[in-house]
Amino acid sequence: MDIVILAVVIALVVVGVISGFVVTSRRKKQRPPKAPSSTPTITTPPAEPHVGDEAGPSREESRRTIEEVGLPEATATPPAVEDPVVAAPPVAIEVPEPSAGRLVRLRARLARSQNTLGKGLLTLLSREHLDEETWEEIEDTLLTADVGVAPTHELVERLRERVRVLGTRTPDELRSLLREELLALLRTDFDRAVKTESGLDTPGVMMVVGVNGTGKTTTTGKLARVLVADGRSVVLGAADTFRAAAADQLQTWGERVGARTVRGPEGGDPASIAFDAVKEGIAEGADVVLIDTAGRLHTKTGLMDELGKVKRVVEKHGPLDEVLLVLDATTGQNGLVQARVFAEVVDITGIVLTKMDGTAKGGIVIAVQRELGVPVKLIGLGEGADDLAPFEPEAFVDALIGG
Ligand code: GDP
Numbered sequence: 001m002d003i004v005i006l007a008v009v010i011a012l013v014v015v016g017v018i019s020g021f022v023v024t025s026r027r028k029k030q031r032p033p034k035a036p037s038s039t040p041t042i043t044t045p046p047a048e049p050h051v052g053d054e055a056g057p058s059r060e061e062s063r064r065t066i067e068e069v070g071l072p073e074a075t076a077t078p079p080a081v082e083d084p085v086v087a088a089p090p091v092a093i094e095v096p097e098p099s100a101g102r103l104v105r106l107r108a109r110l111a112r113s114q115n116t117l118g119k120g121l122l123t124l125l126s127r128e129h130l131d132e133e134t135w136e137e138i139e140d141t142l143l144t145a146d147v148g149v150a151p152t153h154e155l156v157e158r159l160r161e162r163v164r165v166l167g168t169r170t171p172d173e174l175r176s177l178l179r180e181e182l183l184a185l186l187r188t189d190f191d192r193a194v195k196t197e198s199g200l201d202t203p204g205v206m207m208v209v210g211v212n213g214t215g216k217t218t219t220t221g222k223l224a225r226v227l228v229a230d231g232r233s234v235v236l237g238a239a240d241t242f243r244a245a246a247a248d249q250l251q252t253w254g255e256r257v258g259a260r261t262v263r264g265p266e267g268g269d270p271a272s273i274a275f276d277a278v279k280e281g282i283a284e285g286a287d288v289v290l291i292d293t294a295g296r297l298h299t300k301t302g303l304m305d306e307l308g309k310v311k312r313v314v315e316k317h318g319p320l321d322e323v324l325l326v327l328d329a330t331t332g333q334n335g336l337v338q339a340r341v342f343a344e345v346v347d348i349t350g351i352v353l354t355k356m357d358g359t360a361k362g363g364i365v366i367a368v369q370r371e372l373g374v375p376v377k378l379i380g381l382g383e384g385a386d387d388l389a390p391f392e393p394e395a396f397v398d399a400l401i402g403g
Contacts, residue, residue: 093258094385096225102389103396106381110399114362117145118178118400125174130163146332147363151185151370158184179397185366186393190375194223194350194390195322196232196288202318203235203281204288207274209307209346210326211295211338215354215380217246219326220292221253222380222388223352228257232287237277238263239270239310242294250292256385260284270294270306271313278317295342304345311346324377326352327368330359336371343372354380357387362400365391 103110120141127134135156142152158181166173196204208223210216217240224234236254238247238261251261262277274291281289293310296303314320325348327335342348351368356379365376376391 094225094256096229096257097386098229099226099390102386103379103392106387106389107395107399109357109381110362110396111402113357113360114145114400116360117141117362118397118402121178122171122174122401125159125163125178126169126171130160135160142363144361145363146361146367147185148336148367148370151363151366155181155185175401178401182397182400183393186396187369187375188393190369192350192375192377192391194226194324194377196227198318198321200318203278203286204321205278205281205291205314205318206288206322206324207291207293207311207314207320207346208324208326208352209293209295209342209348210352211328212240212243214295214326214328214331214338216240216295216326217243217249217292218253218383219324219352219354219378219380219388220290221250222385223324223378224253224259224290225257225385226378226388226390227288227290228259233284234259235277235281235284235286235289236261237274237289237291239274239277240292240294241266241268241270241273242296246292246294253385271309274310275313275316278314282317300341300344303341307342307345322349323347324350324352325372326354327364329353329356329361329364329379332361332364335364336367339368339371348372348374350374350377352376352378352380352388353391357381362396365396 121138124134124138124141138159139152139156142155143149147155159177162177162181163169166177194206196206198204206223208216208220210219220236224236227234234254234257236250236259238250240246240250241264244266247261247263247266251263253259254261260280262273262280264273264276270293274293277291278289280286291310291314293307296306311320311323323346325339325342327339329335331338339348339351351372351374353365353368353376356362365379369376378388379391379396381387381389
């Protein structure tokens with residue numbers, strides 16, 4: 001009897017060991033193959049996150065992997081790697097789509113967000129009797145779309161006059177009348193080309209300014225893609241040292257299109273990074289240096305000190321060729337207040353309106369151009385890498401009222 005019990009116990013132990021082995025080996029098989037870079041990442045974690053980290057496991061994941069495999073951590077320690085950035089897997093360089101005609105591609109997105117304005121105006125103008133109440137409704141529609149008080153009054157006056165002269169109106173006549181008047185307000189005479197050339201032997205230098213959160217760093221990255229797509233070589237300057245992730249974010253954008261990013265420590269001096277970026281651009285013989293800046297609206301003096309210093313220091317190499325102000329189109333009046341403050345601090349040469357895909361208030365284009373007297377040069381229509389388009393008034397109006 002004892003022998004039988006002993007045999008049963010032995011059998012159970014054997015079965016237990018075998019099934020444990022099967023579970024362990026199955027778990028090993030299920031684990032996806034490890035990226036070759038994982039080992040250096042484990043042993044020499046970068047002081048701060050670097051681009052390429054996403055491709056390999058995180059430190060937590062790596063440690064878990066070691067424990068599962070059952071290796072003591074010490075045996076997994078490879079020789080020290082001097083530069084973890086170099087050890088990171090190379091990022092595949094993308095070929096962004098050219099900037100010309102992007103607005104046409106993105107027109108559907110623009111039409112979706114701005115349709116209410118255009119369609120609303122056309123419907124009101126099509127009413128048989130255009131009485132005072134209707135004109136007030138037209139005015140309200142324009143004000144709601146952030147066109148601004150003065151441009152709204154001007155537009156309504158012009159429309160009243162032209163509708164009176166026209167007499168009976170066909171929908172086509174109304175559409176072309178409204179098209180002409182909106183285009184006049186949007187100013188087709190502005191030069192909207194983003195200035196990328198210095199006219200000297202040195203790279204064109206562009207600075208991107210704006211309040212944090214408006215999409216400034218994203219826009220700088222997207223702009224680098226636009227420039228590369230249009231055949232220019234770019235060096236990026238990560239002078240937004242205030243927001244912790246900004247430099248990493250910019251570097252990622254740069255690496256995707258093969259543009260080098262000059263960066264410094266978090267909280268470092270933005271002016272010296274901007275200076276170094278231009279120096280690097282000159283040394284590399286790059287076409288354009290694009291500098292992202294921090295936009296803390298703590299006080300106007302603080303902002304003026306910061307941006308003023310960046311500008312002064314950069315201009316030791318030569319004049320700035322373009323200063324782009326990034327504004328979030330969804331912020332309405334707030335955006336206009338920001339525009340005013342920045343315009344007092346630096347000479348803005350162009351405006352970028354971001355998040356136009358997320359607002360029906362496209363009239364801000366008219367209001368902000370009027371406010372600053374400088375053109376909207378680019379608009380952001382989404383979070384995608386190529387969702388930044390040169391602003392073209394005709395394509396914009398056609399998206400509004402259907403062309
Ligand atoms: P920064 O602090 O001004 O540098 O802002 P970021 O560049 O980090 O952008 C803030 C957020 O706005 C991010 O989630 C971006 O993806 C988003 N964003 C930027 N531009 C656009 C745009 O045109 N459309 C949409 N929908 N989101 C955008």
